[in-house]
Amino acid sequence: MATPTSPQDRDVSTELGERVRQANAAGTALRIVGGDTKAFYGRAVEGEVLSTREHRGITGYDPVELIVSVRAGTPLAELEAALAENGQMLPFEPPHFGDAATVGGTVAAGLSGPRRPWAGAVRDFVLGARVITHTGDEQRFGGEVMKNVAGYDLSRLMVGAQGGLGLLTEVTLKVLPRPSSSHGLRLEMPLDEARERLAEWGRHPLPLTAAAWQDGALHLRLEGGPGSVAATRERLGGEDLDAGFWDDLREQRLPLFGGDDDRPLWRISLPQRARLEADGLDEQAMLHDWAGAQRWLRTELPAAALREACATAGGHATCLTPGAAEPFTPLPEVMLKYHRRLKAELDPKGIFNPGRLYAEL
Amino acid sequence: MNIHYDARLDGELPRRDKAEVLAHLQQAAPGLTLLHREEDLHPFECDGLAAYRVMPMLVALPETLEQVEALLKGCRALGVPVVTRGAGTGLSGGALPLEQGVLLVMSRFKRILEIDPDARIARVQPGVRNLAISEAAAPHGLYYAPDPSSQIACSIGGNVAENAGGVHCLKYGLTVHNVMKVEILTIEGERMTLGSEALDAPGFDLLALFNGSEGMLGVVTEITVKLLPKPETTKVLMASFDDVGKAGRAVGDIIAAGIIPGGLEMMDNLAIRAAEDFIHAGYPVEAEAILLCELDGVEADVDDDVDRVREVLEKAGATDIQQARDEAERARFWAGRKNAFPAVGRMSPDYYCMDGTIPRRELPRVLQGISDLSDAYGLKVANVFHAGDGNMHPLILFDANREGELEQAEALGGKILELCVEAGGSITGEHGVGREKINQMCAQFGSDELTTFHAVKAAFDPEGLLNPGKNIPTLARCAEFGAMHVHGGELPHPELPRF
Numbered sequence: 001m002a003t004p005t006s007p008q009d010r011d012v013s014t015e016l017g018e019r020v021r022q023a024n025a026a027g028t029a030l031r032i033v034g035g036d037t038k039a040f041y042g043r044a045v046e047g048e049v050l051s052t053r054e055h056r057g058i059t060g061y062d063p064v065e066l067i068v069s070v071r072a073g074t075p076l077a078e079l080e081a082a083l084a085e086n087g088q089m090l091p092f093e094p095p096h097f098g099d100a101a102t103v104g105g106t107v108a109a110g111l112s113g114p115r116r117p118w119a120g121a122v123r124d125f126v127l128g129a130r131v132i133t134h135t136g137d138e139q140r141f142g143g144e145v146m147k148n149v150a151g152y153d154l155s156r157l158m159v160g161a162q163g164g165l166g167l168l169t170e171v172t173l174k175v176l177p178r179p180s181s182s183h184g185l186r187l188e189m190p191l192d193e194a195r196e197r198l199a200e201w202g203r204h205p206l207p208l209t210a211a212a213w214q215d216g217a218l219h220l221r222l223e224g225g226p227g228s229v230a231a232t233r234e235r236l237g238g239e240d241l242d243a244g245f246w247d248d249l250r251e252q253r254l255p256l257f258g259g260d261d262d263r264p265l266w267r268i269s270l271p272q273r274a275r276l277e278a279d280g281l282d283e284q285a286m287l288h289d290w291a292g293a294q295r296w297l298r299t300e301l302p303a304a305a306l307r308e309a310c311a312t313a314g315g316h317a318t319c320l321t322p323g324a325a326e327p328f329t330p331l332p333e334v335m336l337k338y339h340r341r342l343k344a345e346l347d348p349k350g351i352f353n354p355g356r357l358y359a360e361l
Numbered sequence: 362m363n364i365h366y367d368a369r370l371d372g373e374l375p376r377r378d379k380a381e382v383l384a385h386l387q388q389a390a391p392g393l394t395l396l397h398r399e400e401d402l403h404p405f406e407c408d409g410l411a412a413y414r415v416m417p418m419l420v421a422l423p424e425t426l427e428q429v430e431a432l433l434k435g436c437r438a439l440g441v442p443v444v445t446r447g448a449g450t451g452l453s454g455g456a457l458p459l460e461q462g463v464l465l466v467m468s469r470f471k472r473i474l475e476i477d478p479d480a481r482i483a484r485v486q487p488g489v490r491n492l493a494i495s496e497a498a499a500p501h502g503l504y505y506a507p508d509p510s511s512q513i514a515c516s517i518g519g520n521v522a523e524n525a526g527g528v529h530c531l532k533y534g535l536t537v538h539n540v541m542k543v544e545i546l547t548i549e550g551e552r553m554t555l556g557s558e559a560l561d562a563p564g565f566d567l568l569a570l571f572n573g574s575e576g577m578l579g580v581v582t583e584i585t586v587k588l589l590p591k592p593e594t595t596k597v598l599m600a601s602f603d604d605v606g607k608a609g610r611a612v613g614d615i616i617a618a619g620i621i622p623g624g625l626e627m628m629d630n631l632a633i634r635a636a637e638d639f640i641h642a643g644y645p646v647e648a649e650a651i652l653l654c655e656l657d658g659v660e661a662d663v664d665d666d667v668d669r670v671r672e673v674l675e676k677a678g679a680t681d682i683q684q685a686r687d688e689a690e691r692a693r694f695w696a697g698r699k700n701a702f703p704a705v706g707r708m709s710p711d712y713y714c715m716d717g718t719i720p721r722r723e724l725p726r727v728l729q730g731i732s733d734l735s736d737a738y739g740l741k742v743a744n745v746f747h748a749g750d751g752n753m754h755p756l757i758l759f760d761a762n763r764e765g766e767l768e769q770a771e772a773l774g775g776k777i778l779e780l781c782v783e784a785g786g787s788i789t790g791e792h793g794v795g796r797e798k799i800n801q802m803c804a805q806f807g808s809d810e811l812t813t814f815h816a817v818k819a820a821f822d823p824e825g826l827l828n829p830g831k832n833i834p835t836l837a838r839c840a841e842f843g844a845m846h847v848h849g850g851e852l853p854h855p856e857l858p859r860f
Contacts, residue, residue: 116560120538151805156537176621228660346816
């Protein structure tokens with residue numbers, strides 16, 4: 001099986017390394033950019049733009065190994081198309097937020113789609129990474145095999161670090177076969193009933209791969225072999241749901257995300273069954289994705305009050321409205337201390353996306 | 362290799378008077394059980410890699426978090442290194458004690474704190490046995506997926522430290538995929554929570570970093586794991602082959618058909634005969650290789666998959682295919698595989714278990730390489746693999762009582778691991794580096810990567826007091842031992858002095 005190629009494939013890691021080396025020598029902050037589709041996610045970075053987009057191409061793909069290695073600047077859509085041609089997929093179903101989205105940005109942002117509670121997150125499928133460190137050297141962590149526990153797991157550490165610990169140049173991902181059968185369902189039911197039924201279903205091996213409640217209806221996606229999907233569909237009843245619903249949910253195209261509502265948009269991550277209670281919060285008005293573990297809402301509630309309610313419930317809140325002073329939940333003091341130390345060790349001059357996650361990092 | 366901590370190659374450690382350390386720690390952590398007499402220390406001188414033995418200076422058996430905290434602070438104040446140990450079943454010497462260090466044994470933290478069937482999580486102390494979690498979850502129809510072959514004895518804290526695997530990793534992942542949250546203590550005695558009962562947590566993914574960090578970054582004091590619903594049905598096929606290469610290719614064919622088996626294991630003739638002689642599992646002793654393919658899930662899908670796998674195996678040239686007729690036969694098929702190590706142990710006074718991983722397509726070539734090396738060193742090798750994820754466990758048979766055979770076995774093992782690295786794989790898939798594979802790390806990583814690893818270590822443990830001499834070799838060590846792996850006449854690490 002030959003690795004798919006494109007005329008635009010290029011390896012510019014040497015040039016990228018040189019840029020980083022110079023920036024480190026001069027102490028110049030770098031704003032790392034792939035497709036720049038996720039700039040809204042995190043704090044604004046002041047720095048020289050360092051684009052990974054020229055560094056693109058799939059460097060190794062053997063469907064039988066269930067492993068693909070791909071350069072950071074490769075468009076996410078290009079990778080997904082190559083996998084689809086072989087009946088495979090990225091199981092974490094990442095959002096794109098635009099045609100320009102790259103693989104590097106996907107891994108650095110660490111965002112996963114509706115399948116996450118059942119399949120796993122981005123980090124669960126990262127097997128290895130090449131990273132240009134502050135010295136400008138490209139280093140290899142993890143591997144191109146399914147199992148590898150040699151050395152610290154720096155490839156997974158890079159996921160969601162938003163480029164703050166080094167420049168991702170290539171990642172190796174585990175991929176999976178696409179399910180042979182898929183079907184969407186919409187069941188009218190109140191939120192409390194949806195919670196109870198999801199808890200009950202969770203204790204049985206049902207072929208569920210997405211569950212979201214909104215506006216009085218539970219939306220489900222069943223995936224697996226044709227036999228199990230058909231049997232479950234019959235058992236649960238409800239109306240058919242167009243597959244486009246899950247794309248719209250993942251890409252934030254549902255009404256809650258857009259429109260002219262200018263209240264801040266929040267992503268709440270909570271234990272699946274946790275209640276979120278605070279004055280001015282209405283659970284009924286939220287979109288409950290990930291079987292309740294990821295909730296979306298618009299609210300004028302002050303960040304501190306919302307975050308306190310989330311902490312009480314065992315989770316955290318992220319503000320997705322651009323320009324938020326603190327988009328991510330502030331870290332406890334001891335955690336921040338070790339984050340700073342880690343940042344100082346891996347990026348002593350603070351050149352990689354400084355301040356993107358937190359002002360202190 | 363010389364297993365003893367070598368200050369010249371592993372870094373200087375302070376030498377403290379034992380009586381002084383004992384007195385200081387007794388005062389710092391009142392009520393803490395501290396073993397110090399030689400006869401009490403003996404049981405702790407090795408972990409599951411019994412060929413490596415070192416008597417620790419002291420053994421601490423704390424029962425409360427406060428005692429662990431006081432111990433860590435006390436050791437840090439004195440500059441005394443700390444090696445953390447769980448059940449002591451690790452196979453890479455990760456819990457090998459230090460003569461001048463304290464062995465922190467977490468085995469008394471063995472309470473299951475909470476099983477929440479609705480949230481499908483278990484919150485446990487680090488000394489809880491892996492299997493005990495599944496047993497406690499069983500009444501709710503749930504289980505904990507990672508199942509290392511030592512699961513009746515190994516503890517979950519050690520599983521986190523080693524990122525332990527098992528026979529179901531391809532479908533259900535390693536420890537890192539199944540742990541949601543850990544509580545840790547730093548060497549400075551600070552408490553931190555990594556991860557969350559939600560599906561993510563703010564900040565860097567330190568939870569991923571701590572999984573598999575071999576006790577080098579902190580001490581795990583509590584673990585929350587994900588529980589899964591037990592599959593509705595499980596079926597096992599056993600296929601025989603007259604050629605190891607054919608069996609290897611059949612593995613790829615199953616995956617290529619879009620099937621992800623719950624378990625996909627392979628054994629070669631020597632391993633088959635050893636297992637059959639020991640367990641009487643009904644294995645075909647004439648076969649050059651067998652594949653065990655377990656399919657689990659919802660009944661209708663599993664039945665379809667069984668048919669498709671049969672077809673693939675037939676096409677791949679299987680000489681015989683058997684399906685376990687009932688649960689008892691399924692258990693028997695697996696018993697042979699799960700007891701392959703002790704079975705081989707009956708054939709030979711000693712054996713040495715390797716843990717390399719390779720891309721599956723390299724299987725035939727690497728097997729041939731192992732066979733050639735086995736001939737060259739004059740030591741037999743039995744092969745057992747987690748074939749689905751390319752994780753090989755070659756077992757080198759030797760007799761430690763024969764002059765020089767242990768050293769020969771180690772040298773052969775080292776060559777096998779280098780072969781794995783050269784094929785694009787790794788020196789360890791699930792057992793960890795520990796002390797055992799510290800030199801082979803120099804073959805897998807260059808000095809730049811090792812420097813980055815040391816930087817990560819320095820962020821959490823700047824004085825290098827947690828488990829020194831394990832997991833990540835110093836550049837000085839690689840300069841000395843890396844010289845064995847000269848490529849193209851280029852000496853690795855030319856900047857360093859050689860001893």
